[in-house]
Amino acid sequence: MNALDELTFDNRFARLGDVLSTHILPQPLDAPRLVVASDAALALLDLDAAQAELPLFAEIFGGHKLWADAEPRAMVYSGHQFGHYNPQLGDGRGLLLGEVYNDAGEHWDLHLKGAGQTPYSRGADGRAVLRSSIREFLASEALHALGIPSTRAACVIGSDTPVWREKQERGATVLRLSPSHVRFGSFEFFYYTRQPEAQKTLADHVLNAHYPECLEQPQPFLAMFRTIVERNAELIAKWQAYGFCHGVMNTDNMSILGITFDFGPFAFLDDFDANFICNHSDHEGRYAFSNQVPIAHWNLSALAQALTPLIEVDGLREALALFLPLYQAHYQDLMRRRLGFVSAQEDDLALVERLLTLMQHGGVDYNLFFRRLGEQPAEQALQKLRDDFIDLAGFDQWGQDYLARIANEDNTERTARMNGVNPLYVLRNYLAQKAIDRAEEGDYEEVRRLHRVLTRPFEQQGGMEAYAQRPPEWGKHLEISCSS
Numbered sequence: 198m199n200a201l202d203e204l205t206f207d208n209r210f211a212r213l214g215d216v217l218s219t220h221i222l223p224q225p226l227d228a229p230r231l232v233v234a235s236d237a238a239l240a241l242l243d244l245d246a247a248q249a250e251l252p253l254f255a256e257i258f259g260g261h262k263l264w265a266d267a268e269p270r271a272m273v274y275s276g277h278q279f280g281h282y283n284p285q286l287g288d289g290r291g292l293l294l295g296e297v298y299n300d301a302g303e304h305w306d307l308h309l310k311g312a313g314q315t316p317y318s319r320g321a322d323g324r325a326v327l328r329s330s331i332r333e334f335l336a337s338e339a340l341h342a343l344g345i346p347s348t349r350a351a352c353v354i355g356s357d358t359p360v361w362r363e364k365q366e367r368g369a370t371v372l373r374l375s376p377s378h379v380r381f382g383s384f385e386f387f388y389y390t391r392q393p394e395a396q397k398t399l400a401d402h403v404l405n406a407h408y409p410e411c412l413e414q415p416q417p418f419l420a421m422f423r424t425i426v427e428r429n430a431e432l433i434a435k436w437q438a439y440g441f442c443h444g445v446m447n448t449d450n451m452s453i454l455g456i457t458f459d460f461g462p463f464a465f466l467d468d469f470d471a472n473f474i475c476n477h478s479d480h481e482g483r484y485a486f487s488n489q490v491p492i493a494h495w496n497l498s499a500l501a502q503a504l505t506p507l508i509e510v511d512g513l514r515e516a517l518a519l520f521l522p523l524y525q526a527h528y529q530d531l532m533r534r535r536l537g538f539v540s541a542q543e544d545d546l547a548l549v550e551r552l553l554t555l556m557q558h559g560g561v562d563y564n565l566f567f568r569r570l571g572e573q574p575a576e577q578a579l580q581k582l583r584d585d586f587i588d589l590a591g592f593d594q595w596g597q598d599y600l601a602r603i604a605n606e607d608n609t610e611r612t613a614r615m616n617g618v619n620p621l622y623v624l625r626n627y628l629a630q631k632a633i634d635r636a637e638e639g640d641y642e643e644v645r646r647l648h649r650v651l652t653r654p655f656e657q658q659g660g661m662e663a664y665a666q667r668p669p670e671w672g673k674h675l676e677i678s679c680s681s
C-alpha cells in the first residue's frame with residue numbers, strides 16, 4: 198500500500214499532445230470534506246482506506262493541491278445527443294488529473310468530475326452538485342458489485358461552494374477511475390472536424406493501451422471495433438437482465454471500453470416496466486428501458502461511421518451485425534441463470550418474455566421477484582409470489598410451465614445458485630434519495646451505510662432488511678432532476 202503522496206503517474210494520454218486535450222488546473226472548492234470513499238476502488242490505486250480520512254485527501258480532490266507529476270487535462274470530444282450531432286463538447290467540468298500506474302502494472306485514469314471550468318464548459322459553471330456526485334458514486338460501485346462493468350468511483354468530496362441549479366445547492370467532486378476516458382464521441386470529434394492525423398493518434402493509443410490483443414490480428418483496428426461491439430452486447434445484456442436504465446445514452450456517454458459510463462438520471466427498475474423512462478427531459482422516450490438495445494446498436498453505428506477513415510466499410514458492417522445475436526445470447530444466458538436453469542432450452546426466451554409481460558401488467562418488483570423465486574422450493578415460492586400479479590390465471594399457467602421446465606434440471610444448490618445471481622439489494626432511487634437528503638444536511642452516515650450494503654448485493658446482511666424492500670408509494674414516483 199502507498200501513502201497518498203506516493204502515487205506513480207504515467208500520463209500516456211497527456212503525452213498524445215494538445216490536439217486531444219488541454220492542460221488546465223482544477224479550481225478549488227470551499228471547505229472540502231470527505232463524504233464517502235470506496236475502499237475497493239482506492240485499493241486499485243494501492244491506497245488503503247485510512248488515506249481517505251487525511252485532510253490532504255479532501256484538499257487534493259477538492260482542488261486545492263496536486264501531485265507534481267499529475268498533468269491535468271480536459272479532453273475534447275463531440276457526440277450525438279438525443280440523435281442530433283453536437284459538434285463541440287469535451288470535459289466541461291471534469292478533468293483527467295493523470296494516469297496512475299499501480300503495483301499490479303495497471304493504469305488507472307484519475308478523473309475529477311466537478312473540478313471547475315475548462316475551455317469546453319460552454320458558459321456553464323464547471324461544477325457538479327452533491328446530489329449527482331453521490332448518485333454517480335453509488336451507482337458505479339453498485340454496478341461493479343453486481344458484476345456489471347462500470348467506471349469506478351473512489352470518493353465524493355463535499356464543499357460549501359454554492360452552485361445554482363433549480364435552486365442553490367453545493368458543489369462536490371467525484372473521483373472517477375477507469376482505464377480510459379475515451380468515448381465514442383472522441384472519435385466522432387476528429388472525424389467530423391476532418392483531423393485524420395489526430396484520429397489516427399487516438400486510435401493507435403486506444404489499440405495499444407486497451408486492446409493490445411488485437412495487434413496480432415490481420416486488421417487490428419477492425420479487430421478492436423469488433424471487440425467493442427462484443428463488449429457492448431454483453432454490457433447491454435447485463436443492463437437489461439438487471440433492470441438498469443442509463444438514461445442518457447448519447448455517444449459522448451459511451452465508453453470506448455464497453456463499460457457503463459457517465460451517470461445522469463439513471464435508475465434501476467423497481468416495478469418491471471419495459472417502457473420506463475428515467476430521464477424526465479427525454480420526452481420521446483428515446484432512452485426508455487427497452488430502447489437501450491437498439492440505441493446501443495445505433496451508437497455503435499455512429500462510432501463505425503467515425504472510424505471509416507481507418508477501417509473498410511464491409512468489415513465495419515460485418516462487425517455491427519454481430520451485436521444483436523451476441524446481445525440475445527448473453528441476455529438469454531443471464532435470464533436462464535436468474536430463473537435457476539442450468540441447461541439451455543430453445544423456448545426459454547419465450548418463458549422469460551411471458552413472465553415480463555405478466556410483471557408489466559401486475560406492477561411486480563423486478564429484482565425481488567427473482568430473489569424470492571430462488572429462496573424457497575419453487576412450488577412454495579410461486580404460491581407466495583402469486584399475490585403480486587393481476588393476471589392470476591396467466592401467472593398460474595406460467596408457474597406450471599416453469600415447474601415443468603425445472604423438473605428436468607439438477608435442483609440441488611438451487612437457492613445458493615440463484616441467490617448468487619439475484620441481488621437482494623439494488624440501488625433503488627428512493628434509497629439513494631434518502632441518503633442524499635441526509636447528506637445535504639451534513640450527515641454522511643446513510644450514504645456510507647448504503648454504499649456498504651450495495652458492495653455485497655447478493656449476500657443477506659444482518660439488520661439491513663430495510664434495504665431489501667419494495668419502495669414506499671412516494672419512492673416509486675420520484676422525479677430525479679436531470680441537472681447535475
Ligand code: AMP
Pocket residue numbers: 286287288289290291317318319321322323324325445450459461681
Ligand atoms: P453530461 O450530460 O454530464 O454527460 O454532459 C454533457 C456535456 O456538457 C459534457 O461536455 C459536459 O462536460 C458538459 N457539462 C455538463 N454540465 C456542465 C457544467 N455544470 N459545467 C460545464 N460543463 C458541463
Ligand code: MG
Pocket residue numbers: 449450459
Ligand atoms: Mg457526459
